[in-house]
Amino acid sequence: MSQLETNVTPRGKYGPLSQIPIQxxxxxxxxxxxxxxxxxxxxxxxxxxxxxxxxxxxxxxxxxxxxxxxxxxxxxxxxxxxxxxxxxxxxxxxxxxxxxxxxxxxxxxxxxxxxxxxxxxxxxxxxLTEAKSMQDRLLQAEKSAALGRLVAGAAHELNNPLTAVLGFAQILREETDDEMMQRDLDRIIRGALRARDVVRDLLAFARQQSPVRTEINVNETLEEALEGVSKRIQQSNVEVETRLEASLPALWANAHQLKLVWHNIITNACQAMAPNGGGELHVISECIGDYVRVTFTDTGPGIPREMMSKIFDPFFTTKGVGEGVGLGLSLCQGIIESHDGQIWVESTEGEGATFIVELPIPNEALIIE
Missing domain, CATH: 3.30.450.20 (PAS domain)
Known part of the structure; x- marks a missing residue:
């Protein structure tokens, strides 16, 4: 029997090879x-x-x-x-x-x-998994750049008249003693403040740039972010449990931007759990190989499978009208990627969601005591 002739060995390690040449x-x-x-x-x-x-x-x-x-x-x-x-x-x-x-x-x-x-x-x-992932990242970068230019122009055009509306409404509110007019002006001020927040988010999305970095302690940024949203946490009846690993390596990062990421993720978790009477949020920091990993796990309703691939898309939101424009997670993704890190979500509908952020440890990392 030649080398190219058929091997008639019955079922082997990989199954019946009766029609596969020996070699x-x-x-x-x-x-x-x-x-x-x-x-x-x-x-x-x-x-x-x-x-x-x-x-x-x-x-x-x-x-x-x-x-x-x-x-x-x-x-x-x-x-x-x-x-x-x-x-x-x-x-x-x-x-x-x-x-x-x-x-x-x-x-x-x-x-x-x-x-x-x-x-x-x-x-x-x-x-094709890696090729698809790279293609998706390139497409996302191109879309974000084009969208950023459009958004920046629109936000600037809105900002000036909005500042005037808010300023004059606040002046009138201070000068009038008419209670009905005060109530109307309060509505105008609240609406203008809401619009200002939207414009701020639009500008933050449009201005995503390479961050100015310093040596930072990730645990400190997490504690400060949690303190900054403590009122929302309390109002949403959310119990927060933290497990922050001591002696984490210092990171070379922009502390303000990272706190913005933590703020967005924590706020989203509170908003997801509030309609069901609250819940639990577990925040963990740990060192995993060459990365510092930060994990946020909530006990909310989870994310439907069909929405998982859209969760970081600009302007995608599951919130009601007036509750958000869908730029928060897109901004978070941009910030983390500008730090050479990665962010992703794991979720099963009805079983909560977990947001995971990994940031690279500098080559000559210093241990934070």
Whole structure:
């Protein structure tokens, strides 16, 4: 039997290899792509070691399962169309998502084709997750830059007349003794102050720049942010529990900007929990490898899955009219990324939300006592 002849060994580590040349499994395990072989019913008969990294499952554990058990449920319909074409002898290339065991997803491109002379089909799966992430970041940066220019112009045009309205209303409020007029002027002042806050948020979003950094203590910024929103915390009937790791490495960062991030996250948590009578907010700081991680976990209603991908988009908000313009988390993301860090959210609807921020530790970190 030559090296290219067929190995008729029955089920092995990766399944029945009756139609795979002897040397190919060893070669397949060295490739950067996931290699799957399925029969005419879509049953997986072979998977290489790359499956472990892409999905979190041992290759031998998927033998006998259908290819659809690896694919995210909402992708089944489109993949079924491609599968039927491949079964009829037509090679196909398409993108889809694999469901990971940790509930995450792996974005991938699949090249599928019949294996000539057999009743089997070859699936070569290329991981696109990092490429997709980079593409999304670039698109987000381009959108933010364009939006920032538009927002800055609009905010400046609003700021001057708004200052005049607020100033004259406050002067009239001080000069009049008419109670009805005072009440009306109070409404005007409250509305103008609200509008001023919106303009401030718009300008902050538009002016995202590289921060001026100094050596800071993250725990101090967290304590100051919590103190700054203590009234809102109390009004929302939220109990805060902190676990701040002592002797954290000092960071090279802008303390004011970080406090703005903490303020936004804490405020959002309070607003989410208040309608249900309050709840708990757990704030943790810790050193994880080369990063300082800050975690905010609330016991609120959580975030629906369909909103998770939009949560950091400019002007996306789940709040009612007059309660926010949807720039807070987008601003937070911009600040953290300008510090070479990352921010993300983990949530299951009905089970609260966790916002996680990681900031890099300088190469020559100093320990804060």
């Amino acid at each position: 190919l499994p060893a070669i397949f395990d060295k490739t950067l792509d996931l290699i799957l072989i399925v029969d005419q019913d879509g049953i997986i008969t072979y998977a290489n070691a790359r499956l472990r990294e892409l999905v979190g499952i041992e290759p031998e554990d998927v033998i006998g399962q259908t290819i659809f058990q690896l694919i995210s449920e909402d992708e089944h319909k489109s993949v079924e169309e491609h599968w039927q074409a491949v079964r009829s002898g037509e090679p196909r290339a398409f993108e889809t998502r694999f469901q990971r065991v940790d509930d995450g997803h792996t974005f991938c491109q699949i090249a599928a084709s019949p294996i000539m002379g057999t009743d089997s089909y070859l699936f070569i799966v290329h991981d």
